[in-house]
Every structure is written in C-alpha cells, then in structure tokens.
Amino acid sequence: VRAAYRHRVLYGDTDQMGVVYYANYLRFFEGARNEWIREMGIPYRQIEERGLMLPVYEAGLSYLKPARYDDLLEIPVLVTNTRVKIRFEYKVLIANSDSLLAVGHTVHVVVGKDGRPTRAPEWLMNALKGTENG
Amino acid sequence: VRAAYRHRVLYGDTDQMGVVYYANYLRFFEGARNEWIREMGIPYRQIEERGLMLPVYEAGLSYLKPARYDDLLEIPVLVTNTRVKIRFEYKVLIANSDSLLAVGHTVHVVVGKDGRPTRAPEWLMNALKGTENG
Amino acid sequence: VRAAYRHRVLYGDTDQMGVVYYANYLRFFEGARNEWIREMGIPYRQIEERGLMLPVYEAGLSYLKPARYDDLLEIPVLVTNTRVKIRFEYKVLIANSDSLLAVGHTVHVVVGKDGRPTRAPEWLMNALKGTENG
Amino acid sequence: VRAAYRHRVLYGDTDQMGVVYYANYLRFFEGARNEWIREMGIPYRQIEERGLMLPVYEAGLSYLKPARYDDLLEIPVLVTNTRVKIRFEYKVLIANSDSLLAVGHTVHVVVGKDGRPTRAPEWLMNALKGTENG
Numbered sequence: 001v002r003a004a005y006r007h008r009v010l011y012g013d014t015d016q017m018g019v020v021y022y023a024n025y026l027r028f029f030e031g032a033r034n035e036w037i038r039e040m041g042i043p044y045r046q047i048e049e050r051g052l053m054l055p056v057y058e059a060g061l062s063y064l065k066p067a068r069y070d071d072l073l074e075i076p077v078l079v080t081n082t083r084v085k086i087r088f089e090y091k092v093l094i095a096n097s098d099s100l101l102a103v104g105h106t107v108h109v110v111v112g113k114d115g116r117p118t119r120a121p122e123w124l125m126n127a128l129k130g131t132e133n134g
Numbered sequence: 135v136r137a138a139y140r141h142r143v144l145y146g147d148t149d150q151m152g153v154v155y156y157a158n159y160l161r162f163f164e165g166a167r168n169e170w171i172r173e174m175g176i177p178y179r180q181i182e183e184r185g186l187m188l189p190v191y192e193a194g195l196s197y198l199k200p201a202r203y204d205d206l207l208e209i210p211v212l213v214t215n216t217r218v219k220i221r222f223e224y225k226v227l228i229a230n231s232d233s234l235l236a237v238g239h240t241v242h243v244v245v246g247k248d249g250r251p252t253r254a255p256e257w258l259m260n261a262l263k264g265t266e267n268g
Numbered sequence: 269v270r271a272a273y274r275h276r277v278l279y280g281d282t283d284q285m286g287v288v289y290y291a292n293y294l295r296f297f298e299g300a301r302n303e304w305i306r307e308m309g310i311p312y313r314q315i316e317e318r319g320l321m322l323p324v325y326e327a328g329l330s331y332l333k334p335a336r337y338d339d340l341l342e343i344p345v346l347v348t349n350t351r352v353k354i355r356f357e358y359k360v361l362i363a364n365s366d367s368l369l370a371v372g373h374t375v376h377v378v379v380g381k382d383g384r385p386t387r388a389p390e391w392l393m394n395a396l397k398g399t400e401n402g
Numbered sequence: 403v404r405a406a407y408r409h410r411v412l413y414g415d416t417d418q419m420g421v422v423y424y425a426n427y428l429r430f431f432e433g434a435r436n437e438w439i440r441e442m443g444i445p446y447r448q449i450e451e452r453g454l455m456l457p458v459y460e461a462g463l464s465y466l467k468p469a470r471y472d473d474l475l476e477i478p479v480l481v482t483n484t485r486v487k488i489r490f491e492y493k494v495l496i497a498n499s500d501s502l503l504a505v506g507h508t509v510h511v512v513v514g515k516d517g518r519p520t521r522a523p524e525w526l527m528n529a530l531k532g533t534e535n536g
Binding site for chain 2: 017019022023024026027030053055056057058059060061062063066106
C-alpha cells in the first residue's frame with residue numbers, strides 16, 4: 001500500500017464562498033496522478049522523454065462536502081487501463097479520517113510524438129500494473 | 135439569441151504541453167455561467183444577496199481538441215432546471231468557427247443561508263427560464 | 269488613446285477573504301500586456317514565431333484596495349523600453365471610475381531562440397514605441 | 403532551523419514556455435508563509451479566528467532561473483516585523499541544491515475585524531519573533 005498524495009489547502013485554492021474553488025480539484029488530481037506515476041518507477045517526465053504523452057480526454061467530479069482553507073487533504077488513486085486508455089479514479093478525503101469530500105476520474109489517451117493516439121508499449125503497460133494507492 | 139461568453143487564452147491558461155491546462159476549462163465555464171446569469175437580469179451577486187447560493191454538485195468535461203495560447207474562445211451555454219437542481223451545458227469553440235474544442239456540464243443545487251438545499255423560489259424559477267445562448 | 273484591457277472578476281479569482289487573491293493580479297497584468305502588444309500590430313504569438321521571447325525578469329505590486337467578485341476591472345498599461353529590457357506599468361481600476369485598486373510593474377528581457385538575452389531588433393523597437401493605453 | 407516548505411511543480415504550474423508561470427510563485431510564497439506561521443505555533447486559521455487578518459500590501463519578485471515541471475522546490479522564509487507591518491522574504495531553490503531560481507518578498511498589514519489596520523497584539527508579536535527557516 002502506497003502513501004496517498006497529500007495537499008494542504010492554500011488561501012489561493014479557496015474562493016469567496018470560503019471553500020475550495022471547484023476547478024482546483026483537478027489540480028489536486030494532477031498532483032495525485034503525478035505521484036502515483038512516480039511511484040511506478042517512471043516519473044511522468046521520463047514518459048515524455050521517451051516520446052509519449054498522456055493527455056486527458058475526459059474528466060468528471062462529484063462534490064460531496066466542501067474542502068476548506070488549511071484542511072490537509074489526502075487523495076488516493078485507483079488506476080485501470082487498456083492498451084489505448086488509462087483511467088484514474090480519485091477520492092479526496094480529510095487526511096487520517098473517513099471524511100470523503102469529493103470523488104472524480106480522468107481518462108487519458110496514449111499519444112506519440114506526432115500527437116496521434118497510439119497503443120501503450122510494453123514498458124508502459126508493465127509500469128501501469130495498477131494497484132490501489134492509499 | 136444572446137452573445138456567447140468569450141475568453142482570449144492567456145499564457146497563464148496554458149501548460150508546458152502548449153495547450154490550455156485541463157482545469158482551466160472549469161474557469162471558462164464559470165465565466166460563461168456568470169454572464170448567462172447576468173443576462174437573465176439577476177447577476178449572481180444579487181442571488182447571493184437574496185440569501186441563495188448555487189454551489190456546484192457535479193461537473194464533467196470532454197476534451198476534444200486542444201485550445202492554444204491566444205485563441206479566442208466562445209462558450210455558449212444551455213440551461214435546464216428543476217426546482218432543486220440547475221444544469222448548465224457548455225461548448226467551447228474557436229470564436230466565429232465550427233471548431234469544437236470541448237464540451238462539459240455542471241450541476242448546481244440551490245442552497246439557503248443555512249447551507250442546506252432548498253427549493254428554488256418563484257423569482258429564481260422565472261429568471262431561469264433557460265433558453266440557448268449563442 | 270487605446271481602450272484598456274478589461275476583466276470581470278470570477279469566483280475563481282477570489283479567495284475566502286472575499287477579495288481577489290493576490291497572485292491573480294499578475295494574470296490580469298498578462299491579459300493587459302497581451303492586448304497592449306496585440307494593438308501594436310504584432311501579437312505576442314507572432315513575436316515568438318519570429319524567434320524572440322520576452323520572459324519576465326522582475327515584478328512588483330502594491331495592493332491599495334481589494335477587488336471583489338463581479339467587479340469589472342480596467343487595466344491601463346504604460347510601456348517604456350531600452351534595447352534589452354521592456355518595462356510595463358499597470359494600474360488596476362474599477363471600470364469607468366477613478367477607484368484605483370492596485371498598481372504594479374513587470375520588467376521583461378528580450379531572449380532569442382537559444383534562451384539568451386539579445387538586443388531588440390528594429391521591428392520590435394518600432395512596434396514598442398510605447399504610448400499610454402487607457 | 404526549521405524545515406523549509408517544499409513544492410513539487412505540477413503541469414498546472416507551468417505555461418507553454420515550459421517553465422513555471424510567473425504568477426504561481428506568489429502561490430508558492432503563500433504555501434511557505436502558511437507553514438512558517440503554523441510552525442510559530444499559531445496557524446493562520448487561528449489568527450483569523452482571533453479576529454485579525456494579515457492582508458498583503460506589497461509584493462515583489464525577481465525571476466533568476468526558470469523552475470520546470472517536476473522540479474522539487476524549497477522555499478525558505480525570513481520574517482521581520484514592526485507593530486504594524488510584517489515582511490516576509492522568500493527564496494526559491496531547487497531542493498537540496500544551491501540553485502537559486504527566484505527571490506521575493508511580501509509585506510502584510512495587521513487588520514482587525516473592521517478591516518482597519520491595527521497594532522499587532524502581544525501574542526502575535528511574541529509568535530512572530532522571526533528567525534530564519536531553512
């Protein structure tokens with residue numbers, strides 16, 4: 001079991017309703033996704049250096065309870081993939097609690113240097129043998 | 135037919151892939167939603183002053199083609215609602231073209247000063263008689 | 269006299285203090301700078317296509333009065349330059365008023381494709397014959 | 403000597419020049435400032451609960467070398483204060499290195515519940531006995 005990504009909510013993450021602005025959850029998802037990939041042993045930076053990119057194709061979010069300034073968030077990730085798509089599922093929790101604030105997902109395609117979708121090569125498939133983190 | 139909200143893509147909207155960062159579409163949606171509400175005759179600021187808020191409950195996005203720096207985007211909005219939920223649907227287009235870059239939606243609940251869901255009052259229902267904008 | 273750049277404050281620009289988050293003024297400055305450059309006749313996108321970039325070297329801001337959600341801001345720009353540096357000065361006002369909310373500046377260097385500082389070529393110097401906008 | 407605040411650069415922090423967008427350094431400064439205040443023993447959230455706010459009055463940044471995607475940044479803070487103003491100075495370094503990417507400062511005023519500047523009370527002065535962190 002890997003440690004889940006954590007983020008301490010900044011003033012700059014909140015809006016005047018006193019809660020985290022809805023777009024910023026996608027930033028937190030990126031942070032969690034990056035760390036998940038890093039712990040696979042292939043930081044995303046290296047995936048790009050090998051000529052592949054994983055642009056996002058679809059995203060979805062459900063906002064259950066507001067996250068607030070100074071909350072310490074924990075974002076476990078679950079990954080599933082086929083040869084051509086990778087799906088990340090995210091939970092946003094208050095750290096060390098069962099308090100679930102939001103859930104979401106992103107779907108990514110594997111794209112080559114020419115910007116066209118491609119099948120994931122063996123090294124990426126091996127790395128993505130996804131197991132739950134958190 | 136109302137004029138659709140427009141946004142000129144900033145450097146600050148892009149990421150190192152050279153395209154608009156995926157979270158920023160939710161900002162553009164907010165801009166389009168604000169203008170749509172303003173043109174109903176009741177700016178969102180006034181809805182809040184009357185004691186109601188419309189926090190987001192759900193959001194979804196499909197990224198079809200990348201938006202790039204300096205693109206002039208146009209974001210028409212379509213709204214449907216019940217007494218307790220308001221659904222906004224968005225398209226992101228290159229202005230004055232048929233080039234569709236992304237589609238998405240947000241679902242909002244009507245909440246009173248106590249933070250609890252409530253039924254939309256008559257004045258809000260009247261204002262929300264949604265028709266396509268753009 | 270050119271029209272000054274305008275920005276309508278979004279929820280996403282504010283923080284839980286109910287005012288615009290301090291970092292976002294630098295976004296507004298970028299918007300104003302982009303439009304100023306566009307109106308020179310050479311959109312920044314084209315400057316980059318000709319092999320030059322104008323990365324920021326220094327920035328400064330004074331926050332005088334808070335900008336709030338739904339405010340319509342107006343950001344006039346004043347530009348001065350030498351062969352190697354370009355200085356933009358910004359004011360942030362409530363549109364159609366004398367209400368001055370913030371002032372700031374950014375200093376940019378002219379950099380070639382190799383990432384090294386270079387002297388501004390004649391076409392850029394001509395374009396930058398800066399006069400006040402707003 | 404306290405541990406300095408660290409931030410791993412996200413895609414969402416970068417722009418199409420492939421480097422961290424200039425406004426985002428002010429977010430990093432906020433993160434560093436928050437942690438510095440937390441380690442004083444009075445999280446900023448509690449300062450607000452006691453009826454004081456520390457809005458920013460002035461900010462300045464010098465950009466020396468670009469920060470890039472996936473860089474692990476370290477942001478040590480130095481604080482000085484009078485009864486009415488608090489000045490934070492920041493460095494942005496690549497973690498575990500001498501590579502200095504940016505320096506900056508912010509100046510904050512002490513403001514009461516009525517939004518007016520006030521003198522810092524004894525408990526805040528004691529807490530702010532600033533020493534270098536990092």
